[in-house]
Amino acid sequence: MIDLQQSRDEIDKVDKQIVDLFEYRMQLVKDVAEYKIQTGKKVFDKEREQEKLRVLKGMASNDYNSHGIQELFTQIISMSRKLQYGLISEGSFRHPFTELQSLPVDQNTKVVCFGVRGSYTEQAMEEYFGSNISRSYAPSFKKVMQAIKEGEADYGVLPIENTSTGGISDIYDLLVEFDNSIIGEHVVKIQHALLGLHGAEINDIRTIYSHPQGLMQCSKYIERHPLMKPVECTSTADSAKKVLEDKDMTQGAIASKQAAAYYGLQILEEAINHEDSNSTRFIIISRDKKYRKDANKISICFELPHESGTLYNMLSHFIYNNLNMTKIESRPLEGKVFEYRFFVDFEGNLNEAGVKNALFGIQEEAMSLKILGNYKSI
Structure with a gap:
């Protein structure tokens, strides 16, 4: 009969060797990163990674181990990339946003909100900005975005998500269509x-x-x-x-x-909505790419190639950099069959090293990346 403890002892020895080899490999990865920093070579080399995985799979003795080797080294290669991104992104990641101590708001500040007098959006506007502002109303979400873009208003207020019915898809599409940015957030408890x-x-x-x-x-x-x-x-x-x-x-x-x-x-x-905790999240829009110094939430969107594992690779950047993702939403890409743009909210500030590392990695691997805003919920 097999000695179970002896087998476990041998596994412990092998695991120790794997750890030692992994750490040695990551040291070599740092050397590669130094070379890429000096030469300007990109971290992500898709063709080389695919060829390397093919060769490694071929070294396995059976199909089961071949799949295991592919999964194992896919993770190792992904971690290697993230280490390199962390080294390369220091001082190299750039974003177009400017930091502010607070939002400039006074009686001359022009704020446009969706809807008419008595709406929940108006309630969100008043709770966020106060009543001492110059206000206007727009009949559609797009008109709010246009008013901001064309300088008719300084800020806009739009609903984006409800706890009962989920995200408002039109808003996500407009965030891509327009170059306006999210500069704030406010949650209103809805009591219909x-x-x-x-x-x-x-x-x-x-x-x-x-x-x-x-x-x-x-x-x-x-x-x-x-x-x-x-x-x-x-x-x-x-x-x-x-x-x-x-x-x-x-x-x-x-x-x-x-x-x-x-x-x-x-x-x-009163209170005819079926969810007692029914609340709507409103976003504050600005045409300026600015964020408050105390901002603690970031919204981005990115497009991915329609390939297995691409979304996992994107999301792993948040895990590796200890960032808490609070929401993910997808919208179909126009003119493409079953391909999607992903919208992600996560906690963080654009000044933080982990945020810069994550965004740099996503920027390098995604087909496109757009930072929609860095803001604080009030």
């Missing part, structure tokens, strides 16, 4: 109410208006009232405005209590 004209009762309502997100967030409530027909509006506040203007007792709106107060509507029922 059913609004109607004064004198109306819940049983009177036959048509219920709201933004598509509002309808989704209250879908279970609507299901419990089958006589209510949901109809989409451009925003929750617009739905309240429509009910007021139409003066139809059978119409209701899903909107905020602030909208009810602003448009003089009656609250027929």
